[in-house]
Amino acid sequence: MNKSLKNSVIPFIIFVVPTLAAFCLGFVYPFIQGLYLSFCQFTTINNANFVGITNYKYLLTDTNFHSAFWYTVQFTLATTVTINIIAFIIALILTKGMKGTNIFRTIFFMPNLIGGIVLGYIWKILIDGLLILMGKPLLALNPTAGFIGLLVLMSWQQIGYMMIIYIAGLQNVSRELIEASEIDGANGWQTLFKVKIPMVMSSITICVFLTLTYSFKLFDQNLALTNGEPNSSTELLALNIYKTFYARTGAHWRGIGQAKAVVFFVVVAVLALIQLGVTRSREVQS
Amino acid sequence: MFKKAILYSMIFGISLSAIGCSSDDEAEIPAGTLGSVYYLNFKPEQDGDWKQLASMYTELTGVRVDVVTAASGEYETTLLSEIGKSEAPTLFQVNGPIGLEGWRDYTYNLAGTPVYQQLKSDDFALIEDGKVCGIAYVLETYGLIYNKELLEKAGYTADDITNFETLKAVTDDIQARKDELGIKGAFASAGLDGSSDWRFKTHLANIPIYYEYENDGIATTEAIKGTYLDNYKAIWDLYITNSTTDPAQLSAKTGNDAVAEFVNGDAIFYQNGTWAYNDIKSIGDENLGILPIYIGVDGEENQGLVTGSENYWCVNQFAAPEDIQATLDFLYWCVTSDEGKDIIAHQMNFVTPFIGFTEEYLPANPLIVAADEYITQGKTSVDWCFSTIPSEEWKNGVGSALKAYSAGLGTWEAVEDAFIDGWESEYKLMNSF
Numbered sequence: 001m002n003k004s005l006k007n008s009v010i011p012f013i014i015f016v017v018p019t020l021a022a023f024c025l026g027f028v029y030p031f032i033q034g035l036y037l038s039f040c041q042f043t044t045i046n047n048a049n050f051v052g053i054t055n056y057k058y059l060l061t062d063t064n065f066h067s068a069f070w071y072t073v074q075f076t077l078a079t080t081v082t083i084n085i086i087a088f089i090i091a092l093i094l095t096k097g098m099k100g101t102n103i104f105r106t107i108f109f110m111p112n113l114i115g116g117i118v119l120g121y122i123w124k125i126l127i128d129g130l131l132i133l134m135g136k137p138l139l140a141l142n143p144t145a146g147f148i149g150l151l152v153l154m155s156w157q158q159i160g161y162m163m164i165i166y167i168a169g170l171q172n173v174s175r176e177l178i179e180a181s182e183i184d185g186a187n188g189w190q191t192l193f194k195v196k197i198p199m200v201m202s203s204i205t206i207c208v209f210l211t212l213t214y215s216f217k218l219f220d221q222n223l224a225l226t227n228g229e230p231n232s233s234t235e236l237l238a239l240n241i242y243k244t245f246y247a248r249t250g251a252h253w254r255g256i257g258q259a260k261a262v263v264f265f266v267v268v269a270v271l272a273l274i275q276l277g278v279t280r281s282r283e284v285q286s
Numbered sequence: 287m288f289k290k291a292i293l294y295s296m297i298f299g300i301s302l303s304a305i306g307c308s309s310d311d312e313a314e315i316p317a318g319t320l321g322s323v324y325y326l327n328f329k330p331e332q333d334g335d336w337k338q339l340a341s342m343y344t345e346l347t348g349v350r351v352d353v354v355t356a357a358s359g360e361y362e363t364t365l366l367s368e369i370g371k372s373e374a375p376t377l378f379q380v381n382g383p384i385g386l387e388g389w390r391d392y393t394y395n396l397a398g399t400p401v402y403q404q405l406k407s408d409d410f411a412l413i414e415d416g417k418v419c420g421i422a423y424v425l426e427t428y429g430l431i432y433n434k435e436l437l438e439k440a441g442y443t444a445d446d447i448t449n450f451e452t453l454k455a456v457t458d459d460i461q462a463r464k465d466e467l468g469i470k471g472a473f474a475s476a477g478l479d480g481s482s483d484w485r486f487k488t489h490l491a492n493i494p495i496y497y498e499y500e501n502d503g504i505a506t507t508e509a510i511k512g513t514y515l516d517n518y519k520a521i522w523d524l525y526i527t528n529s530t531t532d533p534a535q536l537s538a539k540t541g542n543d544a545v546a547e548f549v550n551g552d553a554i555f556y557q558n559g560t561w562a563y564n565d566i567k568s569i570g571d572e573n574l575g576i577l578p579i580y581i582g583v584d585g586e587e588n589q590g591l592v593t594g595s596e597n598y599w600c601v602n603q604f605a606a607p608e609d610i611q612a613t614l615d616f617l618y619w620c621v622t623s624d625e626g627k628d629i630i631a632h633q634m635n636f637v638t639p640f641i642g643f644t645e646e647y648l649p650a651n652p653l654i655v656a657a658d659e660y661i662t663q664g665k666t667s668v669d670w671c672f673s674t675i676p677s678e679e680w681k682n683g684v685g686s687a688l689k690a691y692s693a694g695l696g697t698w699e700a701v702e703d704a705f706i707d708g709w710e711s712e713y714k715l716m717n718s719f
Contacts (some may be wrong), residue, residue: 043368043388128538140478140537141693227480229537231686246363247678249388250716 038258041251055252055259057120064232065260068240075147075236076215083211084204087159091166092192098151105167109160116157120224123153127225146226146234153201158214162207170196201283205276211270212275217267238263293437304532308511321612322350326368326375328361328597330636331564339629343396343619349612357478362388369602376605376613380420381596382673383506386412387716393419394603394610401617410639412598420598427657428489428559428666429591430577433569436554440467450517460554461528471530474553476522477539478689485541485557486522487685490579490591491705492519492672495581499671506674508717510709514704519580519707525557526692533692543679559592560653563635571652578660578668590660594670676712683708 033045038055040048059065090108094101111119127149128138139145173196181195197204219238222228228235228243235243241264245257333355340351354375357366361379368375369392380386386393396402396411396418405411405421412420425528437443440460447453457472464471476486494514499505500511516689526533530553545565548556556566557579566574578589584704601613620626621640627647630636634648648654675681683704690696 041338043391044366046370132535137693137695138535138537141690141695229686230690231683246366249362249384249677251388 087162116220169200321608422595590665
């Protein structure tokens with residue numbers, strides 16, 4: 001007993017303690033402090049004054065925060081649907097064994113390697129150029145173009161990544177299952193919906209989870225592409241929080257920004273858990 | 287189960303990253319009994335000069351002076367994160383009474399310190415209830431910079447422009463003949479991108495605010511009336527019609543675009559200040575002139591340029607006593623020693639409000655020389671009233687409304703609303719906590 005305990009203690013210290021310590025320092029401690037600070041007014045984290053739920057009360061009256069919230073919800077719905085459908089279709093095409101498949105996979109994946117801020121500025125120039133040609137108001141004045149721009153940018157960047165996950169999933173669907181369905185007389189659509197999709201449900205779970213949380217937390221592309229213009233009408237939640245925290249002068253705004261971040265955390269966590277529950281219940285074990 | 291664990295920890299990790307705060311463990315370097323100075327500088331243009339001054343001082347006295355410059359537009363953010371550290375800045379800046387709001391508790395009372403006694407007058411200090419929170423160290427001036435050579439080529443001189451009507455007549459004529467003159471427009475693009483819109487939502491807006499304050503005999507207000515908003519509209523319309531650029535595209539025009547147009551001779555007029563000298567000096571000192579910004583107010587023939595400061599030094603009162611002392615000594619040395627004065631006046635091109643800066647310590651910047659001439663001629667300088675603007679949000683509101691108005695998507699009433707109602711609601715918001 002003693003020996004086996006000793007045997008497990010040393011590996012524990014070597015393998016788990018460093019990571020655990022880093023996790024506590026990097027995640028748990030800031031998280032708890034962040035939670036505490038959302039009940040405070042502060043300029044720096046060392047001189048926080050506890051003010052109770054004042055900050056949360058203010059959130060109820062902050063119309064900018066509410067509109068940013070609904071905007072984020074719409075944006076997340078739009079991107080999650082678009083990205084996953086297109087990524088899945090491309091994955092289907094690229095698993096058919098065509099010539100040049102690998103080149104296409106690489107090309108589709110590449111946008112993912114460029115940083116969000118850079119992409120945002122590049123797309124801003126592109127979209128503004130297009131809008132000038134069309135004689136339409138520029139991005140900074142055009143909430144519709146802002147929304148579509150964000151959607152296009154996000155899709156362009158994320159589709160390649162999700163495509164790779166779907167390709168991996170599709171390649172794992174065993175040949176026998178597909179052959180069996182063909183022998184049973186299933187057509188292409190039936191094979192797709194009755195065999196392939198149920199078999200890649202775990203990939204769908206991951207992809208939907210990733211796009212959902214990415215979209216909800218989107219910050220840099222939003223900052224670079226529209227910066228919330230015009231009049232905060234294209235401001236996503238993360239940007240709204242950032243602006244509350246940094247663009248405002250005075251100690252109370254830090255607390256309010258922090259409170260927004262806590263609400264944000266709860267929403268993202270709840271959404272992700274619900275989504276996981278729903279899609280996982282549809283997964284099939286092969 | 288394992289997969290599940292990974293997914294849950296992903297949720298936790300991803301959501302958490304939105305809340306986290308940065309931790310700030312930097313290696314502590316022993317300060318010694320001498321104390322040390324950490325200056326968080328606001329002006330990127332003078333970063334190298336301050337570092338040079340710092341190393342000269344270290345050589346002379348052995349006191350360590352660190353100069354860190356925040357990226358353009360990121361000063362508040364940088365200060366916010368730096369001041370929480372164990373080695374916090376001992377010397378930082380605020381931009382005026384409103385900027386001081388957020389930092390008042392951090393300012394050391396400079397009353398009675400030698401550097402404060404070097405100030406020419408208390409007008410250059412931020413004083414609240416007898417506490418000297420900050421002292422201005424540079425005076426800046428802005429107006430309508432123009433290209434003398436091109437203006438003469440068009441058949442005019444600066445003497446032809448003495449009020450709004452003449453400014454309009456001259457620029458209308460220049461705009462009508464722009465192809466013949468080989469330019470793209472009278473005014474460089476009034477860009478409303480974030481890198482340029484402060485020239486209009488803050489600096490240009492200052493002028494109607496100034497006249498309203500003068501008219502009402504006040505220095506600040508909780509509700510602006512907008513008495514001179516029609517004048518604001520008049521000058522803005524002039525800027526965007528007699529321009530190098532289609533008004534619909536102004537929202538995407540940057541500060542660099544306007545500089546490029548002015549330097550390339552595509553435009554004759556360019557609204558900016560003495561700090562822009564380094565960007566535009568390539569057109570030649572003899573070609574640079576600066577005019578007051580006339581907006582059509584009675585008696586404006588006597589109006590001068592807009593002069594003031596939004597750069598105040600504040601000493602961090604939570605710094606160690608020896609560091610505070612070191613900082614005060616460093617500042618005193620900067621504004622009294624020959625080396626310090628030389629670099630500040632001749633390399634940084636600063637006009638300062640300190641008594642030690644006599645004749646030979648005036649910068650060579652032709653815009654500053656021109657600004658001095660207006661004062662010698664007895665013109666009335668316009669104050670920098672924009673330091674009383676209730677918040678950045680007010681400026682953003684006005685900027686957005688200007689964008690929409692210029693592109694023909696919004697009305698001027700929306701600008702007025704942002705100006706008047708925005709002021710009141712922001713003032714209330716800022717004072718409601």
